[in-house]
Amino acid sequence: MYYIISSLITIRFRKHISRNDKTASALVVLLFLAVALICYSKFNEIGLYFYLLFLDPILYQQKRNDLELLKIRKNYKWILFVEYIIYTFPYLIVLIIKQKYYGLILVLMVNFIVIHIPKLQMKNIKYPFDLFNPHWHITFRNYKIILWFPLLLVLSFMGIKHQNPNIQNFVLLIIAIIICIPSFERERIEEIKYHSNNSKNYLKSQFINSLINTSFIIVPIAVFILFNTFNLLISSLILVVYVLPLVNIISKYAFFHHPIKQQLFLVFMIVSLGIPILSLPFLLNKALKNLNEIKNVENRN
CATH class of the missing domain: 1.20.1310 (5 helical Cullin repeat like)
Structure with missing residues (x-):
């Protein structure tokens, strides 16, 4: 699991993190965890704004350039789905702890839909x-x-x-x-x-x-x-x-x-x-x- 998370972080933030930079990768993970912890402690005050954090995979999907390469694999959509789940995993845990199961299902459905629709061409x-x-x-x-x-x-x-x-x-x-x-x-x-x-x-x-x-x-x-x-x-x-x-x-x-x-x-x-x-x-x-x-x-x- 550590290798998977480290690889995903290195690929996504390759402009900012050099390969095998464990310290930078750990800082990114800690940042995600810190945001999730803050949102958990302030969940009632934040309310529905919390769900804006789940826009991250949607925006990333629109700007990434490696989709054509991933399409070589038949199961590339499931790979993307799991990847986006990993990115938002700390926030999904917050929804589970807060028993927001409808919100959890909605987020998973949106992620599933996003990877099946073509990128916007503007x-x-x-x-x-x-x-x-x-x-x-x-x-x-x-x-x-x-x-x-x-x-x-x-x-x-x-x-x-x-x-x-x-x-x-x-x-x-x-x-x-x-x-x-x-x-x-x-x-x-x-x-x-x-x-x-x-x-x-x-x-x-x-x-x-x-x-x-x-x-x-x-x-x-x-x-x-x-x-x-x-x-x-x-x-x-x-x-x-x-x-x-x-x-x-x-x-x-x-x-x-x-x-x-x-x-x-x-x-x-x-x-x-x-x-x-x-x-x-x-x-x-x-x-x-x-x-x-x-x-x-x-x-x-």
Whole structure:
């Protein structure tokens, strides 16, 4: 079982985890277990939002490129089904412990249906994003992120209709996480090394790029939410949507050679309600130091 789980993690996160990196694989497993444990302890407060965790296999199915290779095997659909069960196993255990058997059956049925339907074929959409960081375009196309927004608008409308501000808060949190996705992608070292900007200006340009592109996404949704329901907490969360990607950019360059640490930092910050933000001055200094090392520059700034 250990070999199977380790192999699946290595294959899925091959861009971030080197082969036979047992420490990184263990961290990923611990992350899944930690999320499941938190959801178990806060199950009543989370409610139906818990089932959003089961969207992971669906999104992974849409963006994976090895399906044609798997189709060589006659039982490839069952292989996919078991693989997705393993990915969501900690969350399935939570449903079993909480005796949510109907939810468990529904999740299994959805997974079974997903592997039997063809991948969505979407034409390239022209996004209005600033091109300083091309990963905005790349990630939105590769992960088909645009498909999330109709669902988020429906959730937002439900929150307004039922006068439930928690739904609006949840929608804004999901948008903040979505906007962080481009900053998980890394440039090639050569792109940073030979860029005309020094480290400080390069990081500043990344911040400006994030603010501009974030505005394209959040402003229409924020106007819709605030026009229908206004309170101070929602207004504060809109600011969080802008701040969280900036923090993720800092952690990206602070942990440039360790993507898993960057991901764990973001998860820890969200779960702990932003406590790690106190370490930002240290991370900012480390980010600039790493950029300087990549550029082979000392004391240039």
